[in-house]
Amino acid sequence: MPAVRSVSKICKCRSHCTTLNPATGLYEGEGQLHTQGTRYNHARDDKLLKAREKIKKFLLPRKVRSTARSQLEASTSAHAADDDDHRHPQANWLKRIHNEFAAYCEVPVTSPTVPLVFNHHPAHNGEYIRPSKDQLLLPNFGLYSLLEKRCHTNAPFIATENRLCELAFLLSKEGTSDEASTLYNAILEELARLNRQKEHHWEQQRGGSSHKVVVNTGKADFTLLSL
Numbered sequence: 001m002p003a004v005r006s007v008s009k010i011c012k013c014r015s016h017c018t019t020l021n022p023a024t025g026l027y028e029g030e031g032q033l034h035t036q037g038t039r040y041n042h043a044r045d046d047k048l049l050k051a052r053e054k055i056k057k058f059l060l061p062r063k064v065r066s067t068a069r070s071q072l073e074a075s076t077s078a079h080a081a082d083d084d085d086h087r088h089p090q091a092n093w094l095k096r097i098h099n100e101f102a103a104y105c106e107v108p109v110t111s112p113t114v115p116l117v118f119n120h121h122p123a124h125n126g127e128y129i130r131p132s133k134d135q136l137l138l139p140n141f142g143l144y145s146l147l148e149k150r151c152h153t154n155a156p157f158i159a160t161e162n163r164l165c166e167l168a169f170l171l172s173k174e175g176t177s178d179e180a181s182t183l184y185n186a187i188l189e190e191l192a193r194l195n196r197q198k199e200h201h202w203e204q205q206r207g208g209s210s211h212k213v214v215v216n217t218g219k220a221d222f223t224l225l226s227l
Contacts (some may be wrong), residue, residue: 008033015045047138094179097167101183103191105165109157110197115205117147117154122205130199137189139165144202157194164191 011017012031021028034042110116120143122128139162140146146154160223164187171184 009039011039011042013039013042013046016042086189091179093174094183097171098183099188101164101167101190103162107156107160109160109194112200114153116157116198117151117202118202118205119145119147122202123207127206128199130192130203131195136188136195137165137168144198146198157198161191161194164194 010031011034012027012029014020014027017032017034018027018029020026131142132139135141140148140158146158148154148158161183168184168187168191171180171187
């Protein structure tokens, strides 16, 4: 039986085959010829790009946002005054990502006394299954996704997760330098830590075999909320 050949077609994805025009905000270009498998991978990257663009819809609480911004602006000013960074723009770029990442790591995104709000009810959807490494890079995705619209409780978590996924995506485009790889892995570890926090909230809200939500009030006894 002859092997099936993959047919090449024009791909006009935004992630790889077209170019963003800053003046119009549109992706332009004739596209590039790729096989079906490559087009599939490009479509997946476009989904991540679309998820990153959602970041603009989520605003961190004022105190959290100002803390992260002030730390990032301080690091940016320091780099601007560093002549060595001007001579090595790639190193400067990595330092900026590192400092932004460090700022996000210091921002609390969940509270033990304020439950996260899930799109799917934890009590009706079984135990939390931790995501694979690839799934970590898909923000707010799947069964354990968080409610996005009009939910201030989830906003810090969603915004932080989205931005970390964006930084990881940018680093994946940088290549395989030791500095980029180390920072990329550190971001993956932080995303895994965020998911463990989400797992904790999910399991609390499952409430064991009874359909009750367990809320940690910070006191010796927990509060049970009937569903």
